[in-house]
Amino acid sequence: MKNCSACHEPVDVSDRFCETCGFLLIKDSSAMATFQALTEPIFPNCQKCDSINLEADGFCNQCGFRNPIHRDRFEQILQPGFAALSDRGIRHSQNEDCFAIAQLADGRSIIVVCDGVSSSMNPGMASQSASQSACESVQESLKANLDPEAALVQGIHQAQLAVAKLASISKGEPPSTTIVAAIISDCHSNLSNSDPSNSRISSVQVTIAWLGDSRAYWLGSTPETSCQLTQDHSWCEDVVAAGELSQEQAERSPQAHAITRWLGVDAEDVVPSLVTIDLAGPGRLVLCSDGLWNYASGVPEFYQALHHPPGTEAKVIVRQGVEFALRCGGQDNITIALLELQSKGPETS
Amino acid sequence: MTTQFNAQVYQNAYLPEGSQEVNAIMTITTDSESDGQTGSRISGTSGTPRVFGVICDTSGSMEGVKIQSAKHAIAKVIELLPSDAYFFIVTGSSQATLLSGLTLATDSAKNTALAALRTVTANRSTAISTWLNLALQQFKLMPGAIAQALLLTDGQNDSSDLNALDKALNACENQFQCDCRGVGTEWRVSQLQTIARKLLGTADIIADASAMEDDFRAILGQAMSKQVSDIALRLWTPQGAKVLFCKQVSPEILDITNKAKAVSGQIADYPTGAWGNQESRDYHFCIQVNAGNVGDEMLAGRASLVYSQNGVETKVAETRILAIWTDDEVRSAKIDRTVAHYTGQAELAQVIHEGMEARAQGNFEVATAKLSKAVQLSDESGNEATMKLLRKVVDIEDAATGTIRIRREVRKEDEMALETRSTKTTRINR
Numbered sequence: 144m145k146n147c148s149a150c151h152e153p154v155d156v157s158d159r160f161c162e163t164c165g166f167l168l169i170k171d172s173s174a175m176a177t178f179q180a181l182t183e184p185i186f187p188n189c190q191k192c193d194s195i196n197l198e199a200d201g202f203c204n205q206c207g208f209r210n211p212i213h214r215d216r217f218e219q220i221l222q223p224g225f226a227a228l229s230d231r232g233i234r235h236s237q238n239e240d241c242f243a244i245a246q247l248a249d250g251r252s253i254i255v256v257c258d259g260v261s262s263s264m265n266p267g268m269a270s271q272s273a274s275q276s277a278c279e280s281v282q283e284s285l286k287a288n289l290d291p292e293a294a295l296v297q298g299i300h301q302a303q304l305a306v307a308k309l310a311s312i313s314k315g316e317p318p319s320t321t322i323v324a325a326i327i328s329d330c331h332s333n334l335s336n337s338d339p340s341n342s343r344i345s346s347v348q349v350t351i352a353w354l355g356d357s358r359a360y361w362l363g364s365t366p367e368t369s370c371q372l373t374q375d376h377s378w379c380e381d382v383v384a385a386g387e388l389s390q391e392q393a394e395r396s397p398q399a400h401a402i403t404r405w406l407g408v409d410a411e412d413v414v415p416s417l418v419t420i421d422l423a424g425p426g427r428l429v430l431c432s433d434g435l436w437n438y439a440s441g442v443p444e445f446y447q448a449l450h451h452p453p454g455t456e457a458k459v460i461v462r463q464g465v466e467f468a469l470r471c472g473g474q475d476n477i478t479i480a481l482l483e484l485q486s487k488g489p490e491t492s
Numbered sequence: 493m494t495t496q497f498n499a500q501v502y503q504n505a506y507l508p509e510g511s512q513e514v515n516a517i518m519t520i521t522t523d524s525e526s527d528g529q530t531g532s533r534i535s536g537t538s539g540t541p542r543v544f545g546v547i548c549d550t551s552g553s554m555e556g557v558k559i560q561s562a563k564h565a566i567a568k569v570i571e572l573l574p575s576d577a578y579f580f581i582v583t584g585s586s587q588a589t590l591l592s593g594l595t596l597a598t599d600s601a602k603n604t605a606l607a608a609l610r611t612v613t614a615n616r617s618t619a620i621s622t623w624l625n626l627a628l629q630q631f632k633l634m635p636g637a638i639a640q641a642l643l644l645t646d647g648q649n650d651s652s653d654l655n656a657l658d659k660a661l662n663a664c665e666n667q668f669q670c671d672c673r674g675v676g677t678e679w680r681v682s683q684l685q686t687i688a689r690k691l692l693g694t695a696d697i698i699a700d701a702s703a704m705e706d707d708f709r710a711i712l713g714q715a716m717s718k719q720v721s722d723i724a725l726r727l728w729t730p731q732g733a734k735v736l737f738c739k740q741v742s743p744e745i746l747d748i749t750n751k752a753k754a755v756s757g758q759i760a761d762y763p764t765g766a767w768g769n770q771e772s773r774d775y776h777f778c779i780q781v782n783a784g785n786v787g788d789e790m791l792a793g794r795a796s797l798v799y800s801q802n803g804v805e806t807k808v809a810e811t812r813i814l815a816i817w818t819d820d821e822v823r824s825a826k827i828d829r830t831v832a833h834y835t836g837q838a839e840l841a842q843v844i845h846e847g848m849e850a851r852a853q854g855n856f857e858v859a860t861a862k863l864s865k866a867v868q869l870s871d872e873s874g875n876e877a878t879m880k881l882l883r884k885v886v887d888i889e890d891a892a893t894g895t896i897r898i899r900r901e902v903r904k905e906d907e908m909a910l911e912t913r914s915t916k917t918t919r920i921n922r
Contacts, residue, residue, distance in 0.1 A: 192731070207733070235787065236817075
């Protein structure tokens with residue numbers, strides 16, 4: 144017998160979703176270990192009144208205050224050059240962002256970042272269910288030799304099913320979330336066979352799919368060689384693209400940040416935007432929620448916020464990125480996933 | 493037979509900085525079918541016995557058409573009683589008489605009771621305390637049963653009986669529920685409402701004695717639909733919190749704040765009486781909590797239903813009431829529409845009460861202002877039943893703006909109907 148990681152009710156091992164709350168039940172045991180404890184409190188005693196009588200989800204049975212839970216700030220480090228961090232921020236009482244990262248045995252990497260829509264019901268569960276099911280699905284598809292674009296389309300379809308499952312149980316506005324997912328395929332091995340010295344400037348193929356305003360950036364060695372890889376599905380982006388308003392005018396509008404596409408049963412169109420690009424390393428691929436890019440929207444500012452000398456560990460960069468957003472006000476949840484793309488061959492210098 | 497309880501909370505959990513008041517509406521519905529996986533069940537021991545007590549005024553003022561109609565309507569109730577129910581009949585004047593003692597509603601028991609009923613005549617004065625005490629005695633013969641009564645009277649209680657009535661009500665509270673009906677217009681609305689509220693029942697007017705039979709039939713139908721009794725609404729609140737009020741707000745307003753029974757320092761039980769299947773009620777909680785900082789989230793209350801049987805306590809349908817402090821005014825300024833609706837319905841009942849009181853004292857200026865507001869509120873909330881009653885007391889020119897004229901000549905029964913029924917609320921479409 145195991146328990147649902149969201150509502151802690153007992154669930155059947157063979158079930159795909161929790162019967163009580165509709166939450167995705169994670170199959171992969173290592174991912175399970177990462178995600179299961181997320182909703183549990185960090186400290187054994189209440190941070191307000193010191194009582195040790197805490198509910199499984201952090202609420203104090205004495206004073207009622209919700210204590211920090213692991214979900215409020217959680218980090219995953221897969222390699223020195225591959226890490227992700229998600230943080231509640233300052234102004235929100237809960238972290239409604241989520242991420243899932245994975246690396247296949249053949250060296251391909253998967254990153255998913257989701258940002259639950261605050262006005263919907265259970266946005267935190269939506270982002271967690273969506274990121275986890277997308278990541279699981281993409282891994283399976285790639286192992287079954289699907290090409291990256293097809294794998295991402297399938298992954299986002301699975302994420303949509305997971306979010307829809309939540310809607311069937313929770314009442315009110317159906318749960319919804321943004322999603323940005325990337326597959327990073329290592330292409331340098333062909334080069335390294337013919338000329339080992341060339342392996343340092345190998346190129347990688349990155350395929351990205353998204354719905355909403357969570358973004359992907361490529362950070363090269365200079366601002367000039369960096370770029371934003373996704374284009375938001377937002378009111379602001381739409382009116383600017385249509386030539387109705389200038390970027391500046393649109394950003395001043397109160398609805399600038401309203402997203403026009405998302406995952407959820409109330410979404411009209413859940414076929415993601417897709418892009419595949421070859422990137423010449425070295426550099427860093429960053430996927431993030433708007434809790435970060437709101438404070439550094441343009442590429443030069445974003446580059447500046449996350450710039451670190453070569454060789455800096457990914458976990459250091461994501462932590463400092465979160466610190467940067469918190470210093471700027473932390474108005475929203477902040478999620479950053481970062482993969483360093485460097486030479487795969489031996490260092491020659 | 494099992495009764496499945498489902499609960500849902502409606503609230504805007506977001507509070508502005510420094511705010512301490514948390515409002516929430518809890519909707520509780522019951523269902524006999526176990527089709528859904530959600531919700532939780534309470535099973536009464538199959539066929540919890542139901543006892544129905546009839547308490548009928550036979551004081552001198554009942555003489556004539558009123559006692560004839562009452563005897564006729566009670567006879568109908570006896571005939572309609574299901575054979576697995578128990579019943580008794582108490583008649584009362586200055587003292588109470590056990591016309592028919594507690595018995596299973598077999599055909600022969602019914603015939604005996606009907607024969608006794610035919611001998612009833614009306615005389616002497618009114619001491620309601622004695623009637624209730626005798627009824628209580630009968631209910632106590634069968635503890636654990638679903639105990640419900642119907643009390644019919646036509647006049648005021650003797651002033652010498654007022655203290656005794658208070659005492660009797662305290663003894664009867666939580667022992668049985670009682671719907672109260674006043675026939676004619678010589679009885680006092682506030683007196684009957686006091687009895688009904690204490691005994692978790694309804695109070696209403698039967699202006700015309702000929703309407704009695706239908707009304708009694710409806711009361712019996714309701715009573716026989718009950719499956720489980722003594723359900724308490726359990727509310728946990730955080731340390732330092734205070735429950736400002738707890739009210740049933742649908743189908744009608746019943747303030748149960750003072751009925752709270754402390755279970756522990758942070759937990760109180762509020763009685764809700766018996767529940768039938770396919771019932772739905774709304775409760776309004778108003779809780780004062782210690783203010784949190786912006787970004788803090790607090791569990792301001794945990795509400796559930798509790799049923800005790802043979803010392804075993806079953807807790808079902810737990811829901812949460814939250815408080816989240818934010819500096820986002822757009823979020824904190826929004827009042828949940830269900831909370832807003834019932835706040836409006838409570839105000840409607842209040843202004844009708846105040847308006848009618850002012851009117852009775854001849855203060856037509858205050859009465860006009862209050863009833864004008866009442867017309868606006870019932871118009872806004874689509875409470876057509878209350879609007880219909882208001883129309884008999886005021887002339888309405890424009891309901892939306894509350895432009896009205898007080899009628900000087902109003903039939904007594906219309907006044908009393910408005911007063912007794914003003915606590916009936918409407919629901920909103922969700």
